[in-house]
Amino acid sequence: MKNENCPCGNDLTYLECCHLVHQDIKKAKTAEQLMRARYSAFVKANGDFLIQSWHSSKHTPTLKHDLVHWAMSVKWIRLEVHETQQGLENDNEGIVSFTAFYMEKFMNRALHETSKFVKENDHWVYLQAI
Ligand SMILES: [Zn+2]
Known part of the structure; x- marks a missing residue:
């Protein structure tokens, strides 16, 4: 049987890819790798990783709960990464634009975002949409 x-x-496979980053966030060498791991964390409703990969200045008391609740309420379909600027191993900032396709309440939805990533504590984190 073919692995998904x-x-x-x-x-x-997930075990060869984003799982490695979910276990050790420093395995994301580029902003795009972190972005992909965040998408996979939404698919898996992995709230701990979503918080860990979000800049500490953006944390709120209910963030994890809200993210997990939303992640589980939609059906994730696929991710398309369109473009990245900087965000390589030796950069401290990077921009990634992507579209995440999902279904919410039986409607097809597409979240298109250009996101800014920075390094915090020596690893990539998501800062905000720009
Ligand atoms: Zn992956």
Whole structure:
């Protein structure tokens, strides 16, 4: 039986791809890798990773609960990464634009976002949409 591809759309299995980042966030060497791992964390409703990969200045008391609640309430379909600027191993900032396709209340939805990523504590984190 063929293993399923990682939810982020790479040609690897989840265990070979985003799972490694979910276990150790420093495994995300680029902003795009972190972005892909965040998408997979939404698919898996992994609230701990979503918080860990979000800049500490954005944390609120209910953030994890709200993210997990939303992540579980939709059906995730796929991720398309369109473009990245900087965000490589030796950069401290990066921009990734993507579209996440999902179904919410039986409606097809597409979240298109250009996101800013920065390094915090020596690893990539999501800062905000720009
Ligand atoms: Zn992946």
